[in-house]
Amino acid sequence: MAINVQTQPKLDTREPVINDFAFSVATKNGSGSQTSNNVLVMSLFHMGIPVNGKNLFPSNIKGLPTWYTIRANKDGYAARKALTEIVVAYNDGTATEDVANLPPGGVCVTTDKIARVIRQRDDISYYEIPVAKLMRQTKVPSAFRKLVENMTYVGAVAQIFDIPLDLIYDVLVANFKGKEKPALMNHDVVRLAYEWTADNIVKTDPYRFERMDGTRGKIIMTGNDAGALGAVFGGVNVVAWYPITPSTSFVDGIIGFRGLRQNAEEENTIAIVQAEDELAAAGIVVGAGWAGARSLTSTSGPGISLMAEFAGLAYFAEIPAVFWNITRMGPSTGLPTRTSQGDLLFTHFLGHGDGRQICLLPGTLKEAFEFGWKSFDIAEQLQTPVFVISDLDLGMNNWLSEPFDYPDQPISRGKVLDAQSLQGFIDEHGKWGRYMDVDGDGIAYRTLPGTDHRFAGYFTRGTGHDEFAVYSERSDDWVENMTRLRLKMNTARAMLPQPLIDDASDAEIGIITFGTNEEAIREARDWLANDGIKTNYLRVRALPLASSVSEFIDAHKSVFVIENNFDGQLTQLIRLEHPENISHVRPLALGDGLPMTPNWVYDSLKEQEG
């Protein structure tokens, strides 16, 4: 499989290894393995073991190979490991390769049928489960057997690595939302495999789980759900979207949390429209934002491409709306189910002509929630579209997190004039114009359709306009307007989430990154520190860039910009905005379709510095 593009270190220990190893579960897509894998992740979570699950899945409904990696780590490191010590090889099509990828001393849990063809190594442990035989013994009706077959590896893994059987039952009940019947059916298979393994398998590996206290008070969630929940607490009220992987589950999340915002009669305060395409989805949110809604769409690269024209219109006509880009690998259809940070430049510059788009860059589950609500305040305060750039890794995978903080700022609608305040404005300034900048911050006052004042109406357009929104082709009107828009973007720099900076040490090396690379870099920095290499760290959380980025660059002798795209897009942006004295700024750009590993960060940085 393609996972080995990044480094594969050697395993060199036979001491007991407790709560610090990773699984790769290889199955066929559509075989029901998602439930099995989720049960394993949630069981570890309930044992108090910090855990992270990542689904590396194909663009396919049924049949193609899929891998799910589960990393348990007592110290709370959540990045994907380059090395997985254990493989559950349940896909005959990839089993040979899966076993070949194991380090010496690794473990292969497989079926007796597949085992016949993959017993090629003598330096790993093979555990062979007679799946067909066990399935014949279950009470599961034959119609459901195929769906629950993967529960055999849950039972075997539970027995071999010490996950309590009763805990798995509780997790199954929770997984089926309290329904006992499907939980019992699945658990029957888990139990059979668990008991068979206890009677027939001799454990020859050092890996074991043990209850600990590392997850109390924490939650597990996907980033798409976290962002959706944030949007619901941010007052989203018009959602328009078109299905696309990996953003579809974002809107599913809003649908799931919609009940939190219903009134006593169960009427909705959130309208959700599945549009005919992303052009229409963008049009609906722009129209809604114009009329005073808090509107949101969620999409990915191809959808963002289609939304470009509306993005430019909303930027120029100054209309608030929130666009989530759950980035997948491009260009083109690319790798539709693989993660990437490759839309940074395109999204920031979305739309033809001059201009920049506001982008928020969540890197953690908590930030997905926080930016979920904050994006609406920013959009309305700045009267401009806001793009939240997440990625497939954050959006679709399960992340462990502290619980989310309730919004610490009240909802802010920005500069909106109602009939009374419009009259007040006219009394003070003599007249009102939609694009008059009386505060000197580049942000004008808007009225909403429906405002009962004879001067409230204005004509919104994407064509050249003067400060009264009247059509104008005059050069001075054009230049004045563009100058004000630039001023507004500069006002934005200080209003947006500022970079997270760790520059406590006197390190000469600075690392700049954004988004979900946080975890891989955190772990790699600890390894580097063990080697005596000190690093400082800055994670950009919004565009346009904050001024602290320049200060950080100037303060370090060597700066690495680490990002998960092929072209080094953040590096390019830094070069554009901070052109002086940046020969010491170098990109470490990955872009192989997979979540970054600490091994890659560590090795790449050592190689560059060495």
Added chain:
Amino acid sequence: MPPRTNHLGLARNEYKGRPSTLCPGCGHDSISNQIISTSWELGLEQHKIIKMSGIGCSSKTPAYFLGGSHGFNALHGRMPSVATGALLANSELSCIAVSGDGDTGSIGMGQFKHVIRRNVPMVYIIENNGVYGLTKGQFSATADEGQFLKYYGTNHMPPIDLALEAVIAGCTFVARSFSGDAKQVQALMQAAARHPGTSVLDIISPCVTFNNAESSTKSYPYGRDHEIPLHEIQILAPDYVEAREEIVIDDYTEGDIIDVEMHDGSFIRLKKLENDHDPRNRRQAMDVLERSMREQIFSTGLIYYEEPRPTLADTEDLVEKPLAQLDAADLRPPKEALDKVMRSLMVG
């Protein structure tokens, strides 16, 4: 003498917009005038109206009427989605949507069909002249097969009939008219304004610069000579309904009158002319349009009407208050709600 005023005490002038920048004599300007007259006569409150348009000559016109209303000159072919969003945000707004045959029939065909499918309430006016004006006279998708234009030669494609497309898409109010027939345009606008759903008015509106030769079916001379109204139209507002029975019908026998009852209790009274068209019959409506296209008959009037389906806002099951006017308490659940979600995700 002071000008005549409507029931809001406003003169017709108050419903005007900025001066038109279209070519003198453009059919679109007369449609703008009909919008002004209709709005004034109905005594519509301008702040409760939004004017939506796409891109093209037609889409410029919302600047030229109802200066007191909010308007949005959006993107080419994508007015329907922008209007959909605005009307979801505020369901109390009424929408006058203006588009052209290029804006609707080519780049915007998808959005046209889908806005009808969702039944977003708006008066959707297509100012149909068969050519692209701003880009200097290319054929549009509604141009007649075999038509010759100086710069682009002969059009070899069959036309798309936008009224027929509307009926097929599930539109519950479809009319065709001629911008030179002010009386009919106004009557249809009045009826459309009362219809709680997407109402499509396909108005042939000559382009005096690029497509006004006598041979063109989208020209003034052709329209004047060939328009065949399906019926005479009269709108009986709810206030007149009681008196309906008493309205004297001079030259018509009872069988020659069709009273189409509308959702708000008003009636569209159709007086039969030469044709025998009942707009409540979908099959008939499609036949009339098919035949008109095939035989180049310029039939105008109310082509199709049915009881409106639920609107998009209805199917969304929204709270009564417009979403744009919800206050902070409606927009953000309390802290306890978040804590409860968080607890449900925690260990034990």
